[in-house]
Amino acid sequence: MKASSNLVCVLMAFFAMTSCTAQKNKKPNIIYILADDMGYNELGAYGGKLIETPNIDKLATHGIKFTNHYAGSNICAPSRCALLTGKHTGNSWIRDNKPLPFEGNEPIKSSEVTVAEIFKKANYTTGVFGKWGLGYPNSEGSPDNQGFDEFYGYNCQRHAHSYYTNYMRQNNDSIPLNGNIEAPFTDFTADVIHNQALSFIENNQDKPFFLYYASTLPHNPYHQPDDELLTYYEKKFNIAKGDASDKGFTEPKYAAMSTRLDRQVGELIAKLKHLGILENTLIIFSSDNGTALRPNQDKFLKTGGNLQGRKGQVYEGGIKAPMIAFWQGKIKPGTTSSHISAFWDFLPTCAELVNIENPKDIDGISFLPTLLGQEKQQKKHDYLYWERNQSQAIRKDDMKAVISYDKTTKKQSVEIYNVRKDPNEKINLADSRPKLRNEFIKLAKTARVESELFPLIKNR
Structure with a gap:
């Protein structure tokens, strides 16, 4: 009886271990x-x-x-x-x-x-x-x-x-x-x-x-x-x-x-x-x-x-x-x-x-x-990118650009914000950061592929 009891305990332990392992590996x-x-x-x-x-x-x-x-x-x-x-x-x-x-x-x-x-x-x-x-x-x-x-x-x-x-x-x-x-x-x-x-x-x-x-x-x-x-x-x-x-x-x-x-x-x-x-x-x-x-x-x-x-x-x-x-x-x-x-x-x-x-x-x-x-x-x-309805946005580290296009004039406007320091996008840095502005404009061209269904005015 003792040997039988020990066998039952061993089997119970084995099945408990197997069940635990199966749950762990599921x-x-x-x-x-x-x-x-x-x-x-x-x-x-x-x-x-x-x-x-x-x-x-x-x-x-x-x-x-x-x-x-x-x-x-x-x-x-x-x-x-x-x-x-x-x-x-x-x-x-x-x-x-x-x-x-x-x-x-x-x-x-x-x-x-x-x-x-x-x-x-x-x-x-x-x-x-x-x-x-x-x-x-x-x-x-x-x-x-x-x-x-x-x-x-x-x-x-x-x-x-x-x-x-x-x-x-x-x-x-x-x-x-x-x-x-x-x-x-x-x-x-x-x-x-x-x-x-x-x-x-x-x-x-x-x-x-x-x-x-x-x-x-x-x-x-x-x-x-x-x-x-x-x-x-x-x-x-x-x-x-x-x-x-x-x-x-x-x-x-x-x-x-x-x-x-x-x-x-x-x-x-x-x-x-x-x-x-x-x-x-x-x-x-x-x-x-x-x-x-x-x-x-x-x-x-x-x-x-x-x-x-x-x-x-x-x-x-x-x-x-x-x-x-x-x-x-x-x-x-x-x-x-x-x-x-x-x-x-x-x-x-x-x-x-x-x-x-x-x-x-x-x-x-x-x-x-x-x-x-x-x-x-x-x-x-390296960056995140969005586009829709003649607008683009790019986030690169703490900096974010918002680029918009006028369908009539086909002119673009560029805004740049430090969204870590300025999460509500109140201070436009585009004029004070011309080099960064140009980097974002260049990235706006290369981050996308042209779509016949959803065309975007090409960057100037």
Whole structure:
């Protein structure tokens, strides 16, 4: 009996060790949560005072917060293209929002390698839930043709402007939302999408997965359930119920949208905990561009802080984005990094994480060393580059140039700021730094390739 008992103990120890080793060697899940139009200073972790985001702030408390991170563009589609392909807007296929006369947007080419295709090579299950905007249904740019096993949400970003639409897309199929056929509408799409994403996690808990959670919150219009959250902010801001100025925008409505997203992030984390897979999941949170609130709307909430510019501009307020990463046991809690990074770094970070070779001709640099506290091994960018709507921006170390072109006169203007000393871009150094000005003008020519779809006036 004693020998038998010893054998049982040895076997139990062996299986416990095997289980521990298997868990240790299991590939991590990756979840990328993308807010829509969230300002850089909106979150409590980034100095926000009025809008409550405790769950996202907790990710920062227990993870890492980046203070020099940038979106792919100052608007939706090109920013998402940069995120998924690892290319900045001087080299990416999509450089602006390009609507089509039917549902959908200009598709990215099948030849483009997306981060989802990187994960597929590493035997991950991939899903995207929310707003796509990179190719109409059944096009070469639709999610199922860009490496995603499952898609649920809005294919077209114009369609995403309705939170009570009567249908969603599941892969390329149209799925009716019966609760929105007749008023009063009951299917709030941000909740419907969220529930689909939670189901994806539950259905794939036993295998490595990549979840791209492209939320539509807090993008306008600010339609949402008339519930306790909206009432809470109306009381907090002391604004009469039903006050609707500026085509429906009010501070309580906007604040409630952002806190709804925060609650959904909390529910996602709770799901991971319940399934026992939180420890093996890397979560990254960011926003696709700066706040859409115009300065006269943003005086109270200060979602963009004192940054110059807003969505649609290449000043800091249009392209600077929060980024928080959480990975229990891997990322040191409470870390802040000033590493200069951008959306196009996400793909090479994932490729390094799953040991897959990067595609050729990408612009991104993996920030995995920074996540893991290995700053000495972190490579740095020579520069970051953006272009859109006859404007270019270049950040090189602490210096940033904003170059604009007049379509009529075809003359260019150049502004230069030290964004470390002058983060709100108030002091234009272009006239006092002629040598640097010429360096930026030269770089503006060489940082990009010509695009027939999105031409830029050639530099003089």
